[in-house]
Amino acid sequence: MLVAMRPSKPKSKPAPLVKRFLDYVFLECGLSGETVTAYQHDLREFWNSLVDADVEASEITIEEVQRHLMHLHERGLKLSSIVRHFNSIKVFLRFLNNERILRRDITTIMESPRRWQTIPHTIRYDQVESLLQAPDPRDEFYLRDRALLELMYATGMRVSEIVSLTMDNINLKLAYLRCMGKGRKERIIPIGRHAIDAIEQYDEGLRPRLLGEKHTTAIFLSRTGRPLDRTNIWRLVRKYAAIAGIEYNISPHTLRHCFATHLLHGGADLRVVQELLGHADVVTTQIYTHVNETQLQRVHEKCHPRP
16 A cells, blocks of 8 residues: 655755845845854754744744754754854844744743853863963974964954954054954954064064965965964864863863953953953853852952951
8 A cells, every 4th residue: 555655845945034034134234154154054954843843934933943942952952052043043033023924023032041051161271371382393383373372362362253364453563453253343352462472473484484475464374375264273272282281172262261261360340351252242251250169269268357
């Protein structure tokens, strides 16, 4: 006996509504290409879940969103990834409401997973110092790698921001740089003397040789004279972490976490750190306000009347 099989619905191409949304946030809202790509990935998965459940765009409910997020959790996605999916869906649903495809804005009663409870992984200051000292002066790329590590820790820049940084963005004499962050928002970040010295030595001693006859304003170049990409930088950080004897699975973002955490432990104002990191909301910066046992003990001994 033959059983009629229901044909599966195609999932390879993004839905027209999703494409309209992506065009909107890129062309009209001015979001970066990386952000739009992240939206595209997250919304493709969400849209496929709607297709599987035979749910039209005008019929999306909070239950559908919750079901999808639970599926992501069951797949083993980290909380940070689930939050990113949630935020992508939330912006998309607002778009649908503005386009009058959804009758009401259900995002107003949607609660996000509490991402602030996830404490970012950092390493101690002495471990950061070991990492910065890990490049070998005898290595042919010593000047570049030292400058790269020093700048990442000195500024707390995202790896995507480091990749797009050009010589025109940095002023070594005035000790600051202009950084283009998420949403194409520009911010000014001061640079410490260690990073300035390292960049000057790299710019004078190695970068011209790597550049050769090529024409690029990117600061950090590969062996072939092309700009380093995210993968290159990730591998370099992992390489020097291993040399420094750091057993944790650190990444370029770990140095951003260390930058923020060490500033706050040193007494920096939360709002200042927010500006330096380029966070749109201070709530995001508050994840760095956790304290370690050493700091707790020091404050207790200093402030309690009977330490």
